[in-house]
Amino acid sequence: MEKHGTVSENLAEVHHRMDTAAAAADRNSANIALVAVSKTVDASGIVPALDAGQRIFGENRVQEAKAKWPALRERYPDIELHLIGPLQSNKAHEAVALFDVIQTVDRPKIAEALAAEMDRQGRAPKLFVQVNIGNEPQKAGIAPEAAVAFVEQCRREFGLSIEGLMCIPPHEDDPEPHFRKLAQLGREAGLRSLSMGMSADFEEAIRCGATYVRVGSAIFGERA
Numbered sequence: 001m002e003k004h005g006t007v008s009e010n011l012a013e014v015h016h017r018m019d020t021a022a023a024a025a026d027r028n029s030a031n032i033a034l035v036a037v038s039k040t041v042d043a044s045g046i047v048p049a050l051d052a053g054q055r056i057f058g059e060n061r062v063q064e065a066k067a068k069w070p071a072l073r074e075r076y077p078d079i080e081l082h083l084i085g086p087l088q089s090n091k092a093h094e095a096v097a098l099f100d101v102i103q104t105v106d107r108p109k110i111a112e113a114l115a116a117e118m119d120r121q122g123r124a125p126k127l128f129v130q131v132n133i134g135n136e137p138q139k140a141g142i143a144p145e146a147a148v149a150f151v152e153q154c155r156r157e158f159g160l161s162i163e164g165l166m167c168i169p170p171h172e173d174d175p176e177p178h179f180r181k182l183a184q185l186g187r188e189a190g191l192r193s194l195s196m197g198m199s200a201d202f203e204e205a206i207r208c209g210a211t212y213v214r215v216g217s218a219i220f221g222e223r224a
């Protein structure tokens, strides 16, 4: 996707498309949040989005987020920061300290490390379980067949409250069957939040029940 306008214009356009997709699906767009994915965008590139009123952001690397966001938070204290990239258990400490939402809980070891850190720090970021919805060998996420049991394990064994499910469908596939499958798994697990849909497919995701869409290049332009 090409960058056609300023960040502020792009944000307005994405919101307009979200509203239109919600209306077409008979949904209230107030129930769908936009996570602006600012990975690779430096602080000066993020400020225009903040000045346009955007407050929810997604980053995929803990170190990059740690370098950019503490200073921005001083100027804009009401930011909600989401981790949307893979998490190693040795980064659990930093992730719990920095993020308000961690979308990529995908194995018992991470769940256990997060539970311990949340206890230690007295912080409780909202947690999503990432599902490897297309069963791709190279991709992060719990297998779809194991997702509902894993949500249960997070609750029972680690005492974690899970907010929802997140997925990234296979690049080459029609995303819609994958989005529908994630929605079905969410119902089975008793979860209401679904993080799905990116720049190329957030309208389909909204049609399938997304409550968070994660949009980067349609807001900030193509990444280098």
Ligand SMILES: *Cc1c(COP(=O)(O)O)cnc(C)c1O
Pocket (backbone or CB within 6 Å): 037, 039, 060, 084, 085, 168, 198, 199, 200, 214, 215, 216, 217, 218
């Ligand atoms: C980069 C990224 C996005 C945003 O992708 P765009 O195509 O730029 O909108 C969304 N989700 C995750 C997990 C990402 O890593």
